[in-house]
Amino acid sequence: MKHQEAPLDPSLGSPPDPTLNAGPDQSRRAFLGIAAGATAAVVAPAFVLQAQAVGNPRAERVSDAHRWGLLVDTNRCVDGCRACVDACDQENGLDLQRKQPDQSEAEWDTQKAVWLRKVKLQDNLTGRVSNLPMMCQHCEHPPCVDVCPTGASFKRADGIVMVDRHTCIGCRYCMMACPYKARSFIHEVVEDQLTRVPRGKGCVESCNLCVSRRDQGLDSTACADACTALGHRAILFGDLKDPASAISQALRTMPSRQIREDLDLNTGVRYAGV
Amino acid sequence: MKRIVYSEWRMPSERYWGLLGILAAVVGLGGLAALHMEHNGHWVTGMSNAVVWGMPHIFAVMLILSASGALNIATIGTVFGKGAYKPLGRLSGLLASALLVGGLLILVLDLGRPDRLLVAITHYNFRSIFAWNIYLYTGFMVIVIAYLWSMADRMGGPFVKPIGIFAMVWRLALTAGTGSIFGFLVARQAFDTAFLAPMFVVMSFAYGLAIMLLVLMFTFDQEGRPLGHKLRGRLMNLLGTFVAGVLFLTVIYYLTKVYGAKNYELVSWVLFDGGIYSFMFWFGWILMGSLVPLGIIYHPVLSQDRNWIVAACALVILGGMASLYVIIIGSQAFPLQMFPGHTIIESGFFDGVNGEAASYWPTIPEVLLGLGGVGVAMLITAVGVRVLQFLPESLADADVLPDDLGHAAPELAGT
Ligand code: SF4
Ligand code: SF4
Numbered sequence: 001m002k003h004q005e006a007p008l009d010p011s012l013g014s015p016p017d018p019t020l021n022a023g024p025d026q027s028r029r030a031f032l033g034i035a036a037g038a039t040a041a042v043v044a045p046a047f048v049l050q051a052q053a054v055g056n057p058r059a060e061r062v063s064d065a066h067r068w069g070l071l072v073d074t075n076r077c078v079d080g081c082r083a084c085v086d087a088c089d090q091e092n093g094l095d096l097q098r099k100q101p102d103q104s105e106a107e108w109d110t111q112k113a114v115w116l117r118k119v120k121l122q123d124n125l126t127g128r129v130s131n132l133p134m135m136c137q138h139c140e141h142p143p144c145v146d147v148c149p150t151g152a153s154f155k156r157a158d159g160i161v162m163v164d165r166h167t168c169i170g171c172r173y174c175m176m177a178c179p180y181k182a183r184s185f186i187h188e189v190v191e192d193q194l195t196r197v198p199r200g201k202g203c204v205e206s207c208n209l210c211v212s213r214r215d216q217g218l219d220s221t222a223c224a225d226a227c228t229a230l231g232h233r234a235i236l237f238g239d240l241k242d243p244a245s246a247i248s249q250a251l252r253t254m255p256s257r258q259i260r261e262d263l264d265l266n267t268g269v270r271y272a273g274v
Numbered sequence: 275m276k277r278i279v280y281s282e283w284r285m286p287s288e289r290y291w292g293l294l295g296i297l298a299a300v301v302g303l304g305g306l307a308a309l310h311m312e313h314n315g316h317w318v319t320g321m322s323n324a325v326v327w328g329m330p331h332i333f334a335v336m337l338i339l340s341a342s343g344a345l346n347i348a349t350i351g352t353v354f355g356k357g358a359y360k361p362l363g364r365l366s367g368l369l370a371s372a373l374l375v376g377g378l379l380i381l382v383l384d385l386g387r388p389d390r391l392l393v394a395i396t397h398y399n400f401r402s403i404f405a406w407n408i409y410l411y412t413g414f415m416v417i418v419i420a421y422l423w424s425m426a427d428r429m430g431g432p433f434v435k436p437i438g439i440f441a442m443v444w445r446l447a448l449t450a451g452t453g454s455i456f457g458f459l460v461a462r463q464a465f466d467t468a469f470l471a472p473m474f475v476v477m478s479f480a481y482g483l484a485i486m487l488l489v490l491m492f493t494f495d496q497e498g499r500p501l502g503h504k505l506r507g508r509l510m511n512l513l514g515t516f517v518a519g520v521l522f523l524t525v526i527y528y529l530t531k532v533y534g535a536k537n538y539e540l541v542s543w544v545l546f547d548g549g550i551y552s553f554m555f556w557f558g559w560i561l562m563g564s565l566v567p568l569g570i571i572y573h574p575v576l577s578q579d580r581n582w583i584v585a586a587c588a589l590v591i592l593g594g595m596a597s598l599y600v601i602i603i604g605s606q607a608f609p610l611q612m613f614p615g616h617t618i619i620e621s622g623f624f625d626g627v628n629g630e631a632a633s634y635w636p637t638i639p640e641v642l643l644g645l646g647g648v649g650v651a652m653l654i655t656a657v658g659v660r661v662l663q664f665l666p667e668s669l670a671d672a673d674v675l676p677d678d679l680g681h682a683a684p685e686l687a688g689t
Contacts (some may be wrong), residue, residue, distance in 0.1 A: 111316075114622065172386070
């Protein structure tokens with residue numbers, strides 16, 4: 001293993017507990033399931049499993065008292081800096097990915113997993129150039145969750161959108177649905193990974209706002225920490241539901257926007273200065 | 275009109291086993307390709323994080339659409355009471371289920387985790403149109419089997435029509451559902467339209483009928499069963515109507531897209547600057563897949579020639595593949611428009627830097643997997659017609675067409 005891992009609760013290394021998933025979405029899904037009476041026979045086993053899981057208090061229920069999000073100030077994001085990208089790769093073991101022997105560099109670049117990337121864009125009229133990090137926008141109404149046939153893509157009550165690696169069948173429909181190209185499919189056998197971020201060939205994954213930190217009550221993400229450590233302070237992490245949080249205050253004072261606001265997804269990641 | 279007698283396909287044994295051998299080899303290669311992809315991961319394919327659905331999906335969608343279209347003939351026979359098509363009902367049902375099995379098999383084997391099929395069956399997200407499609411597909415199989423029973427069994431008579439109507443409605447839902455898999459993707463400009471559902475319905479009519487005609491001509495010729503020229507001509511006319519329908523909807527689709535100003539770039543990319551996709555559009559979809567077959571079908575001389583008819587059907591199918599290539603792959607290759615009014619000049623993840631499209635080239639395993647699915651469909655059909663009575667003894671015009679028409683061409687009724 002290449003770098004140090006934070007000490008962990010053993011339960012956090014395993015894929016998300018189904019109880020974490022018991023948000024309003026889940027109950028609506030259950031209702032629709034019952035409504036589709038004709039299908040009950042096939043569906044019943046899933047509900048039994050779910051009921052059992054709910055009875056097992058392995059982790060504290062994720063509460064909808066929070067909604068985690070990020071605010072990116074593009075004016076502060078530095079051209080050529082990739083501290084957040086490197087930090088994300090290390091936090092999630094993405095730096096352990098290896099190109100396959102017969103794979104060309106060009107293929108590898110399009111097939112390896114990328115959770116966080118830098119994008120540089122230019123305004124067509126004014127010529128103004130901005131830099132920004134792009135990742136899963138943690139939509140309140142996530143298209144990826146809507147389309148996922150097995151429910152492996154899910155939104156936690158605290159707004160974090162992630163993939164349950166036990167139920168993802170690798171159909172990649174969520175990747176078709178995401179407007180931000182935020183998701184990656186694991187195209188090769190995973191040889192090396194971190195316990196806190198289980199990965200596996202044939203599943204889809206994306207930024208989960210450093211979910212294992214959330215479950216330990218830590219108050220930041222790897223990307224925000226790395227950016228702050230360099231003094232750029234372009235990424236602010238926090239609770240969008242807490243009016244006193246730094247992110248809520250910044251959002252109140254600073255003009256910001258969602259990318260593709262026309263889709264009405266109410267993203268948890270907001271951008272200022274672009 | 276005579277009573278129709280059905281019988282097993284009695285192609286000479288050696289030739290039959292030769293045919294099965296070839297099909298089994300195609301299926302075997304497809305299986306190996308799937309194992310190869312499953313063992314190594316999808317990096318051995320041309321698919322990437324930008325183009326996530328590739329060649330296997332083209333084959334799978336083609337087969338699924340054709341399955342629905344193949345059943346269309348049975349529907350015309352029973353629901354709309356066109357007696358001439360009735361004798362084709364059984365073959366139409368068999369083909370429909372065989373094509374569907376082939377298509378679904380491709381989809382399943384292309385999953386990142388095909389071993390988790392059980393998860394897909396026990397975990398449903400009822401908001402996912404994809405999950406709804408799983409019901410539509412399984413239901414389709416059940417209905418087709420019931421339909422076949424009602425057509426074949428002595429007791430089935432009174433049920434043929436109700437089951438036929440039900441099958442028709444279900445079939446339309448299935449094709450529309452398949453179209454909606456793409457149509458509901460608001461994120462992608464090319465897909466963001468309810469238009470794809472009706473478009474897929476008409477496409478299915480055309481491709482299913484083309485496949486049906488090829489199978490019909492092949493099985494009948496091998497055994498010397500008579501296939502009346504009038505009946506064949508009718509089926510060809512029907513094919514012509516469907517192909518023209520697809521062409522018409524294609525024009526409307528791109529016109530409606532271009533009306534929305536924000537889609538102008540997408541349309542001009544597909545039509546002119548899309549490289550392989552523009553080529554597939556003009557040469558594959560429009561010229562070879564629509565105009566040439568229409569030319570053959572409505573040509574007074576060529577439309578009577580068996581080889582030209584085979585060519586027309588094959589072109590319709592290949593053109594269909596080209597159109598799905600443009601629709602499914604082209605729409606992924608075209609960059610997502612995340613920042614209107616801006617140009618992306620650098621990106622760590624290929625976000626269409628300077629408007630550049632993502633590249634995709636299918637690899638051999640992908641193509642073999644797709645062909646394997648086609649092989650499975652043909653294998654099921656070949657075995658089905660051999661062991662069960664799916665094929666009518668004669669489709670000579672005098673035997674199937676209403677009397678006034680049949681008499682007009684007694685020389686063709688070579689029973
Ligand atoms: S940004 Fe994409 S992956 Fe993230 S929640 Fe939204 S749709 Fe899903
Ligand atoms: S790839 Fe996995 S997470 Fe994405 S839609 Fe398919 S099953 Fe769901």
